[in-house]
Amino acid sequence: MNTTYLLSRRFVSGAVLAAATALGGCAAVQTTDSGTVGVDRKQYMSGMVSEQALQQEAAQQYSSLLSEAKAKGALDRDAAQTQRVQAIARKLIAQVSVFRPDAANWKWDVHVLSLDEVNAWCMPGGKIAVYTGLINKIKPTDAELAAVIGHEMAHALREHAREQVSQQMVTNMGLSVLSAVTGMGATADLGGALSEVMFTLPNSRTAEAEADRIGVELAARAGYDPRAAVTLWQKMGALSAGNAPPEFLSTHPSAASRSTDLTEAANKVMPLYQQAGGK
Structure with a gap:
């Protein structure tokens, strides 16, 4: 019998078993209540990635x-700019209990970084x-700035980072089988996984749509x-026209239907805006 073929079959079987165990x-x-916009998708989180552990790692990073x-003189350099951002964020943070009451007790922190990228x-x-x-x-x-900050806050409320890290952990269970067979090391690095999810990997269209609506x-x-x-998003699109997309867009894919979806969501919550004193 071909030993390479046998080893391959054993690897595949082991990977399937590991993935099944992880799943x-x-x-x-x-993670959240549905709100007026109706975000009610069930999410699958791995027991290997607790909310508390990920929040602790995020706080450290x-x-x-x-x-x-701060060492580079790039932290909250413009006092007026920082106050503006923080004031808007405070108003948004005051509303988070609508989606998840526990988030009102998070240790929210807001800063402006003097970096040239179009990002948040x-x-x-x-x-x-x-x-x-x-x-x-x-x-x-x-x-518009409230729309940016609210969108990013929504990712945290929905724990999209934890969801992605959980998916990575499931994949890594299969890779751990390969490391056992080949002798190559493979470890679960929560900090590395969080950094990759936050600053490298794009969010899914589903996660983006949920963040838009919330x-x-x-x-x-x-x-x-x-x-x-x-x-x-129209301004974002205009900025990227004919050029490389801004960092904010490179990790936030914009589908052709995004404007339509945002318009529908905005119309749905207009009564809330009017109740808050808007016109």
Whole structure:
């Protein structure tokens, strides 16, 4: 019998078994309430990746990033700009209990980093950064800036990073079989996985759609015109026309239907915006 073929079959069988074991450790969870926009997809999270552990890792990485930015003179350099971003974020944070009450007790933190990229993000547990490149190049209104920040906050509320890391862990279970066969090391690096998910890998279209809708509702409840999400993405698209897309777009794929979806979501939450004093 061909020993290479036999080894290959054993590897495949082992990988399937490992993947099945990992999948068996995943649980279907509902990370947020559906809100007015109706986000109610069940998500599968691995028991190997706890919410607490990921938030702790995010806090450590965030602290390191802020320390590095401060050392370079790139942390909250413009006081007025920082105050503007933080004021908008505070209004959005005040609305998070609509989607998940526990998030109101997260240790939210918001800073502006003097980096030229058009980018913003929110790490697990509510660690937010907005880059000056986004502010200076897009020149967003307060409502458009609320759409950006609300979108990123929504990723954290829905625990999209944990969902992606869970999927990576399931894959790594299969790879661990290969490492056992070949003698090559393979370890589960939570910090590395989080960094890759946050700053390298794109979100899925499903995750993007959920973040769009929740972000629009957060903005509306906070008193920001939800229709600004549409003009924001139009500005993003115009900036990338004929050039390499901004960093914000490179990890946030924009489907042709995005404007339509955002318009529908904005119309759905307009009563909330009006109740908050909007016109």
